[in-house]
Amino acid sequence: MKAKPMTRRDALRLFGAAGAVLGMGSLRAGDAQAQATGPGMPQPDEKVADTLKRLFGDRPLQPAGDKVKFDAPMIAENGAVVPVRVDVELPMAGDDYVKSIYIISDKNRRPLNTKVSLTPDSGKASVGTNIRLASSTDVRAIAETSKGALYETKREVKVTVGGCGG
Secondary structure (H helix, E strand, O other): OOOOOOOHHHHHHHHHHHHHHHHHHHOOOOHHHHHHHOOOOOOOOOOHHHHHHHHHOOOOEEEOOOOEEEEOOOEEOOOOOEEEEEEEOOOOEOOEOEEEEEEEEOOOOOOEEEEEEOOHHHOOEEEEEEEOOOOOEEEEEEEEEOOOOEEEEEEEEEEEEOOEEO
């Protein structure tokens, strides 16, 4: 009797099962939980202080002054779509550049709205996006340089609900 040739589907099943068996051998108790809740992962109902500690450790947040321009509405009629723009006036060349821009909302369940990573090839350190706000809150824009400096500016955004302050 002639053996049936292996189909692509059969090969995928075989390799998938083998990968699952091999992968299970590398797991130890608690590994999955550690990966899901490690220092880089946000926690449910995380406080803004915990978010800042998780992202920046003990590095001080310096007032941005003229270095970070942050545009956000004073009143947002719809908390689901709040337009924000961050422009950073710092060098963007060589080993001295804006590495990341963070937008953090103090009262959101998970305060980190967005993180944008940049390189000197980006040319200019700026980002515009829409964020979601759970309620009226301070919104922070933080610029992180390649040398580890952190510059922060913030603004209060009032979210209206049915025409009333939220």
